Structures are given as C-alpha cells and as structure tokens.
Amino acid sequence: MSLKVYADRMSQPSRAVILFCKLNGIDFEEIKIDLSKRQQLTREFRDINPLKKVPAIQDGRFKLSESHAILIYLASLYPGVADHWYPADVSKSAKIHSVLDWHHSNLRHGAVTYVLNSALAPALGLPLNPEAAAEGEKLLSASLAEIESVWLKGKGRFLLGSLQPSIADLSLVCEIMQLEVVDDKDRERILAPHQRVLKWIDDTKAATRPHFDEVHSVLFKVKEKLKKLRSQGGGAGEAAESITKACVRSKM
Amino acid sequence: MSLKVYADRMSQPSRAVILFCKLNGIDFEEIKIDLSKRQQLTREFRDINPLKKVPAIQDGRFKLSESHAILIYLASLYPGVADHWYPADVSKSAKIHSVLDWHHSNLRHGAVTYVLNSALAPALGLPLNPEAAAEGEKLLSASLAEIESVWLKGKGRFLLGSLQPSIADLSLVCEIMQLEVVDDKDRERILAPHQRVLKWIDDTKAATRPHFDEVHSVLFKVKEKLKKLRSQGGGAGEAAESITKACVRSKM
Structure with missing residues (x-):
C-alpha cells in the first residue's frame, strides 16, 4: 500500500477525503494527526505538509495538501473511480x-x-x-x-x-x-x-x-x-x- | 467570436482571467460589468451568473463563474495554450x-x-x-x-x-x-x-x-x-x- 492519508476525522475536509477513498475502494493507510494534541505541528508532519494542516496525502514520493486538490488528484489518477465523481468532460x-x-x-x-x-x-x-x-x-x-x-x-x-x-x-x-x-x-x-x-x-x-x-x-x-x-x-x-x-x- | 468575458478590471480575479486570455491569444469579447454601478445585479447579468459576481464567462451556450474554474477551463479547452500554464500531468x-x-x-x-x-x-x-x-x-x-x-x-x-x-x-x-x-x-x-x-x-x-x-x-x-x-x-x-x-x- 503506498497511499497514506493524514487526517483527523473531527475535521470536515479530512472526512470528505476518507469517505471518497472508502467509497471508491481505494486502498489507503489512514494516519491520524490528532489536532487536539497539536500533532499537525510536529516536525514529522511538517515534512508531509509544511502548511501544518490536515488532510494531506503521500502517494509514493508525491505529497499533496488541500482536500479539493486531493479529491481531484485521486479521482483523476486512481483506476475504478466512476466518472460521476469527477467527470472527464x-x-x-x-x-x-x-x-x-x-x-x-x-x-x-x-x-x-x-x-x-x-x-x-x-x-x-x-x-x-x-x-x-x-x-x-x-x-x-x-x-x-x-x-x-x-x-x-x-x-x-x-x-x-x-x-x-x-x-x-x-x-x-x-x-x-x-x-x-x-x-x-x-x-x-x-x-x-x-x-x-x-x-x-x-x-x-x-x-x-x-x-x-x-x-x-x-x-x-x-x-x-x-x-x-x-x-x-x-x-x-x-x-x-x-x-x-x-x-x-x-x-x- | 463566441467567448464572452464579463469582468470589471478593478476586480483582481477579473484581471487574472483577462490577462490569461491576452497572453494566450484567446479571442474574446470583454463585457464590462461595472461594479461601482452595481451592474452585477441586473437581470441580464444574473442570467449569466446567478451568483452576481464577476468574472464570469459565456462560451457558446456554456456559462461559468469563479476565476480559478474559468482559468482551468480555458487552459484545458483552448488550443495553443502552452502546457506550463496548467500542465496536463x-x-x-x-x-x-x-x-x-x-x-x-x-x-x-x-x-x-x-x-x-x-x-x-x-x-x-x-x-x-x-x-x-x-x-x-x-x-x-x-x-x-x-x-x-x-x-x-x-x-x-x-x-x-x-x-x-x-x-x-x-x-x-x-x-x-x-x-x-x-x-x-x-x-x-x-x-x-x-x-x-x-x-x-x-x-x-x-x-x-x-x-x-x-x-x-x-x-x-x-x-x-x-x-x-x-x-x-x-x-x-x-x-x-x-x-x-x-x-x-x-x-x-
């Protein structure tokens, strides 16, 4: 498994990304960044997203933040995502x-x-x-x-x-x-x-x-x-x- | 000419769209929606963008608002736009x-x-x-x-x-x-x-x-x-x- 999703389900954009992955059978590892414990500020997470916000993903060596950008990326790249989620047209x-x-x-x-x-x-x-x-x-x-x-x-x-x-x-x-x-x-x-x-x-x-x-x-x-x-x-x-x-x- | 750009150059996202068209030799008609005269509230403009904001475009029968969406649409669809503006990758x-x-x-x-x-x-x-x-x-x-x-x-x-x-x-x-x-x-x-x-x-x-x-x-x-x-x-x-x-x- 290469896709890692850094998220806290208390955050609404984090939920949207996790939900999208589950709905489309995308194999991913959910890594909780506990915002109440300020884990988004750790050196480890800043290496994933220097903007210190969730959600963020790492797909192989590729790192991306911002939930809308992540949703478009996953819908465009992952096989088996039905067209209605993000139409090719x-x-x-x-x-x-x-x-x-x-x-x-x-x-x-x-x-x-x-x-x-x-x-x-x-x-x-x-x-x-x-x-x-x-x-x-x-x-x-x-x-x-x-x-x-x-x-x-x-x-x-x-x-x-x-x-x-x-x-x-x-x-x-x-x-x-x-x-x-x-x-x-x-x-x-x-x-x-x-x-x-x-x-x-x-x-x-x-x-x-x-x-x-x-x-x-x-x-x-x-x-x-x-x-x-x-x-x-x-x-x-x-x-x-x-x-x-x-x-x-x-x-x- | 079928592309119409509804804009007011005093608005920063309007300028971004007009600038993009000019840089890429996209043939367009600029229709000024004078915000100081509240022209965005007219019935005619609300038919173009019911959200009553500039910029908006009409391309044939297709209507679109939000400058980022417009820039991506134009870069994806119009021939002759160099890849660096919005890469295919x-x-x-x-x-x-x-x-x-x-x-x-x-x-x-x-x-x-x-x-x-x-x-x-x-x-x-x-x-x-x-x-x-x-x-x-x-x-x-x-x-x-x-x-x-x-x-x-x-x-x-x-x-x-x-x-x-x-x-x-x-x-x-x-x-x-x-x-x-x-x-x-x-x-x-x-x-x-x-x-x-x-x-x-x-x-x-x-x-x-x-x-x-x-x-x-x-x-x-x-x-x-x-x-x-x-x-x-x-x-x-x-x-x-x-x-x-x-x-x-x-x-x-």
Whole structure:
C-alpha cells in the first residue's frame, strides 16, 4: 500500500477525503494527526505538509495538501473511480471546480465562523462572540440559500442537477455536518428554511452509506459529549476542546 | 467570436482571467460589468451568473463563474495554450490546484480584509476598522511568508519552483496588486519583509508584459486618484467608492 492519508476525522475536509477513498475502494493507510494534541505541528508532519494542516496525502514520493486538490488528484489518477465523481468532460469538471471554489469563501467561511463563535470559543479560552456568530450565520444562511437556488437547480438529486454525487457533494455535505456540534435548536433554526438542502443531505447520506455513517461516527460521539456538557452548564471540556481545535486548525 | 468575458478590471480575479486570455491569444469579447454601478445585479447579468459576481464567462451556450474554474477551463479547452500554464500531468496540475485552493482562505481573505478595513471602508459609508485591518494584515503577512517558505521553494522563479508561470502565478500576483490602492507606506511595510515575493512579482510582471501593464492600468489610475484624495484629507470620492465596491463585490 503506498497511499497514506493524514487526517483527523473531527475535521470536515479530512472526512470528505476518507469517505471518497472508502467509497471508491481505494486502498489507503489512514494516519491520524490528532489536532487536539497539536500533532499537525510536529516536525514529522511538517515534512508531509509544511502548511501544518490536515488532510494531506503521500502517494509514493508525491505529497499533496488541500482536500479539493486531493479529491481531484485521486479521482483523476486512481483506476475504478466512476466518472460521476469527477467527470472527464471538461465542461462538467469545470462546473464542479466552480462549486468547489465557491465553497471556500461562502459555505465554508460562514459555517466555520458561526460554529466557532456560537459554540466552541470557550474551549479555546475565548468568550462566545455573538456579533461574529451573527455575521457567520448570515453568510452561512446566504450560502445555504445559494446552494438551493443555484447549485441544486435542475432535475437530479445532487449538485449541478446530477443524478449521482460528485466530489463537490462530498465536500459540501461534510462541511454542513459540522453543524451537528452546535445546539440542536440553533442547527434546526438555520437549516429548516432550506428544505431542498436537507433533502440533498439525506440523498447524499443514502448514496454513500454505510461509509458515511462510519466516517462521521466520531463527530456524533463528540456531539453527545457536548450536549451533556451543555446540559451540565459546562462547555469547555475535553470534547469541546478537541472539536474546537479541529475546526480551527483543519484546512480545506 | 463566441467567448464572452464579463469582468470589471478593478476586480483582481477579473484581471487574472483577462490577462490569461491576452497572453494566450484567446479571442474574446470583454463585457464590462461595472461594479461601482452595481451592474452585477441586473437581470441580464444574473442570467449569466446567478451568483452576481464577476468574472464570469459565456462560451457558446456554456456559462461559468469563479476565476480559478474559468482559468482551468480555458487552459484545458483552448488550443495553443502552452502546457506550463496548467500542465496536463496530473501530479503537476494537482500542485497548482493546491496553491489555488490555499489562496481562497489565506492570501485572498487576508488581502481583502486588510484593504477594505484599512483604506476603503469610508467609501462604503463605514468607519475604518483598525482591529479588523490588523487581523487582515496578520493573515496577509502570514500568507506572504507561506508563499515564500512553501510555494516559492525550489530553483525556478515561479510558484512550485517552476521555470515558467502558471495560472496560479497570475491569480496570486493579481491579488497582491490590489494592495496598490492602500497607502504606499503601509504597502511597503507589509511587502518589504518578503523580498522573494517581491522578486517573484517582478518576474511575473516581466514574463507577462506588455499585457500585465495594460490590464492593470485602470488600477494605477485609481491609485493616483486615491493618493490625491488622501493628500486632500478626503477618501470617499468616486474613485474610492468605485474600487471599494469592486473589492467587496468581485469574486475569486
């Protein structure tokens, strides 16, 4: 086995890469870089990715970071990856690039800002910041509306009107899943106005089971721990700290 | 001529796309979407790009937004584009994707935040925000340091140690050029510690002349207007307003 995937499943882009490999039967070794233990800062990992972010891969002597770049590389190079994940047709792949580029400064930026400032800041020793959270929520909600009105336009169940999922569906759905760690009421308030987004998340889950659930199981465990901490009036426990660090330090 | 490029040269990603077309002899019609006049919000333009951002292209019936996606599409599809702009080799193009993905949440985010909050906010009716500017500058400076220590590592004069420029050089250099509109002293303070970045900018300019200068001429005109306004103690004139709106509303 030559492909090594350096990842922390608490990081949403790490999950997207692991999920893609599992869905496509790509033989790989998962090497956990525990963000809560700051393992991304070690000399060993900096030799893999000098930008000190997960996910990163090593394929033989070739090293690569950034989840979107990794997904495109694996889909282009590994045999047996079905065309719908990343079509060979230049016009179709261009549309996927467009969604993935849009993601960075819209859904990703909004979700990370909201989750950090509404729920996880205390675990980093910072106060919750309602103003920053509101700004994050505004961008997050606008992004969900754009997913619905632009990217989910068309007859297919998936992004760009496709009948089957692409790497863009994986990346964006894994991002939205990070909202599982905020208070259920807040999550529902934000997602409920976007019924088509909710259906698309369900469709993506259904199309990628059982791997989807397995890759997200750690996230759900942390969700339960956080819920318990919140009900006890806490919030700065080990679980909260772990996911906060992952959210802040992981990289698209 | 079938390729239409919808752009405003005050927007850095618009300039990258126009520059690429000119460098590669791609026949195109440039359609100005004047961001200062909010032309991106018109019904006609929303039919081209429902996300209401420039640049966008229409190639026959095919429509595409997001500058990185556009650059990859044009380089992949148009005959006569030299391989160094976007190599056919999967490992080499993967590294270019990695730089372009990194750009969104690092150099781009830092530069836009800094420029808006240190110089252009008054033209939007907002106060200058030194705290946000300082945060933007921190990310911008860290990004410049990473360009130097990671992306410019190697023997070549360009990103990824290449001997000739790629679409990543165009995108990142056009972004840094936006700093021309801030006060010269601030710009020099931020860029001076990064001599290798400055040399790479000069090398990219030299490799893309005379088109580089022509595509940036509007930016330099606005720079002079802003300088004059600042020397008069103003800052909220037409020129400042124009570039502010372009900075805020343009899209990667």
